[in-house]
Amino acid sequence: MKRISPAALLICLLSIAFAAQAQEQPTTKECVEKNYLLAAGAEVATRVCGEHQTVTAYIPANISALSVQDIRKKGTAKQAYSSIANKNTILIASGGFFGFRSDGVEKPIGLIRSSGKRLVKLMEWDHGGILVSDRKGNVKIIPAQNRNQAGAWSEAIQSKPIIMHKGAIDIRKNPRDAEFNRVAIGYTLEGDMLVVGVFHSFSQASTLYDFAQKFKEIAENRGLKIHRALALDGGAGAQIHIPSKGLLFGDSGRSYFPNAIRIDRLAEK
Amino acid sequence: MFDFNKLLSPKITIPAGLLASGVTWCIANAETMKNVYTMFQSPDAEVKIDADSKSLSVGDTQDLVIKIYPTAQHKLPPGTVTVTSSSNSLKVIPTANAEVPEITGSFLFKEFKVRAISFTETPIQVSASYRTGDLERISTPIIFTIAPKPPTLKPHFERTDTKRVVLAGDWEMVLGANTGVLKLIQSESKLTGSFELPRHKWKNGKISGSKDGNTFRMDFLISSKSAQERLWVVGDYAIEKDSGSIQMRGCAYHLRNAPSQNIEAGVQGVDCSTAVKFSTWKTLRADTFMATASFDFGSDY
Numbered sequence: 001m002k003r004i005s006p007a008a009l010l011i012c013l014l015s016i017a018f019a020a021q022a023q024e025q026p027t028t029k030e031c032v033e034k035n036y037l038l039a040a041g042a043e044v045a046t047r048v049c050g051e052h053q054t055v056t057a058y059i060p061a062n063i064s065a066l067s068v069q070d071i072r073k074k075g076t077a078k079q080a081y082s083s084i085a086n087k088n089t090i091l092i093a094s095g096g097f098f099g100f101r102s103d104g105v106e107k108p109i110g111l112i113r114s115s116g117k118r119l120v121k122l123m124e125w126d127h128g129g130i131l132v133s134d135r136k137g138n139v140k141i142i143p144a145q146n147r148n149q150a151g152a153w154s155e156a157i158q159s160k161p162i163i164m165h166k167g168a169i170d171i172r173k174n175p176r177d178a179e180f181n182r183v184a185i186g187y188t189l190e191g192d193m194l195v196v197g198v199f200h201s202f203s204q205a206s207t208l209y210d211f212a213q214k215f216k217e218i219a220e221n222r223g224l225k226i227h228r229a230l231a232l233d234g235g236a237g238a239q240i241h242i243p244s245k246g247l248l249f250g251d252s253g254r255s256y257f258p259n260a261i262r263i264d265r266l267a268e269k
Numbered sequence: 270m271f272d273f274n275k276l277l278s279p280k281i282t283i284p285a286g287l288l289a290s291g292v293t294w295c296i297a298n299a300e301t302m303k304n305v306y307t308m309f310q311s312p313d314a315e316v317k318i319d320a321d322s323k324s325l326s327v328g329d330t331q332d333l334v335i336k337i338y339p340t341a342q343h344k345l346p347p348g349t350v351t352v353t354s355s356s357n358s359l360k361v362i363p364t365a366n367a368e369v370p371e372i373t374g375s376f377l378f379k380e381f382k383v384r385a386i387s388f389t390e391t392p393i394q395v396s397a398s399y400r401t402g403d404l405e406r407i408s409t410p411i412i413f414t415i416a417p418k419p420p421t422l423k424p425h426f427e428r429t430d431t432k433r434v435v436l437a438g439d440w441e442m443v444l445g446a447n448t449g450v451l452k453l454i455q456s457e458s459k460l461t462g463s464f465e466l467p468r469h470k471w472k473n474g475k476i477s478g479s480k481d482g483n484t485f486r487m488d489f490l491i492s493s494k495s496a497q498e499r500l501w502v503v504g505d506y507a508i509e510k511d512s513g514s515i516q517m518r519g520c521a522y523h524l525r526n527a528p529s530q531n532i533e534a535g536v537q538g539v540d541c542s543t544a545v546k547f548s549t550w551k552t553l554r555a556d557t558f559m560a561t562a563s564f565d566f567g568s569d570y
Contacts, residue, residue, distance in 0.1 A: 050531075050549050098431075100434060100508070102566070104566075123430060178479065180458075201550070203481070233482075235458075235482055237481075251484070253504065253505065254504070256482060
């Protein structure tokens with residue numbers, strides 16, 4: 001029988017352990033990239049460069065259901081999102097905006113439909129769009145001018161702006177565009193979804209325009225022609241959580257979370 | 270014949286030597302002669318008044334500068350100076366008159382101020398007078414105008430469909446065990462302004478930060494160390510209808526640049542301890558942070 005040295009065995013075990021956890025690759029001296037395989041062919045890639053983090057989640061067509069989750073809680077994102085995750089959850093990300101009632105209490109802003117019920121009324125914004133889903137694998141972003149079509153979908157969440165259309169950036173540079181954490185969701189006409197988030201230790205990740213460029217670059221690198229991509233709530237609200245891997249990206253502090261989008265693996269997939 | 274003209278204007282002949290010695294004596298004693306001359310002169314003075322700004326708003330205080338100097342060769346004996354305002358809307362403080370000592374050269378008096386008490390459309394004359402013995406001299410008046418008090422900006426709701434909160438205004442704050450004030454200016458979501466913490470290690474400085482949703486993120490800039498150290502103040506705010514106030518609560522983290530530190534951990538703004546880690550920065554200290562301001566529920570700025 002051939003003998004195996006303890007050192008070789010240790011190296012072998014460590015290699016297996018690292019491969020199982022994640023594929024880690026230092027790309028440059030400052031940046032570290034990791035890739036995680038999720039259920040049903042979905043995957044997440046993270047890139048950390050000092051204070052900056054970029055998170056990309058790819059969800060192939062027809063394997064998932066997108067739903068809108070009504071939260072309306074104050075606390076940390078971890079607290080707010082933990083109650084809405086389930087064993088099939090691939091990803092939870094930021095939802096829509098919030099404002100204040102006259103008495104100073106926070107309230108969600110923009111259309112929210114969940115499980116076929118309208119929870120918050122539509123805002124007559126002249127730009128942006130509505131992310132809609134039938135909870136059966138079909139997802140679409142309806143631009144503001146066609147917003148009345150959103151009523152036909154069981155899940156809907158209104159946000160702004162649309163950052164990409166037909167593979168091109170759909171916003172202009174704006175001198176008032178400030179650096180914040182950002183999250184957006186896009187889809188291809190084939191039904192693939194791409195969720196991208198940029199985060200920063202001091203919440204100063206990117207301007208919206210630079211973020212749109214990054215979204216486009218990531219989509220192109222993956223060979224995805226994004227039909228439309230919609231920015232979701234930014235700043236402290238910008239969050240991407242991958243419960244199955246225990247990954248939380250976004251501001252760790254306390255905020256108000258009006259709602260979120262959740263992408264679950266379809267039961268039969 | 271008798272020459273009457275000779276009788277009326279006798280010809281006096283002064284010897285040239287005597288004239289020359291007289292002139293020499295005068296030159297040698299010019300200073301003494303000058304002093305004798307000034308003894309017979311009265312002292313005289315000129316008074317001037319000025320101020321850096323003559324356009325005030327109600328509540329403003331402005332320093333006055335009064336200059337008194339002798340115009341004759343005399344020193345000016347001790348006297349009094351009085352400042353007069355032509356309207357009760359502009360009050361001279363702390364008092365309207367004061368004593369001045371003997372003046373040899375020129376004398377600058379900077380103890381007087383004026384305070385704008387109430388709005389008036391009429392320009393107000395302020396003059397200074399100097400009196401010593403029988404001498405009284407009054408300055409040319411300077412003219413002040415008083416504008417209404419600008420509205421104090423308080424945190425308030427933005428008049429948009431999302432009814433966002435504007436944090437601009439004056440705040441009272443407590444950072445650790447130190448009390449101080451925070452003056453915030455908000456443009457879009459960007460915050461600027463200044464802080465004052467009289468008993469803190471860093472007594473004052475500028476602020477750079479942002480407001481998003483119901484959260485705030487501020488760098489209290491330490492001018493001499495901005496590249497190496499930062500005081501990162503982070504948290505959320507809540508509006509309290511009952512007390513008519515808005516309160517920020519969170520944590521202040523004293524960080525030092527540490528490029529090898531690549532861990533992110535803890536809950537920013539909730540956990541006020543050094544267990545909160547920031548990528549590329551070392552957490553040296555963490556303190557609680559609170560700030561309170563009056564909230565304007567109704568004003569349309």
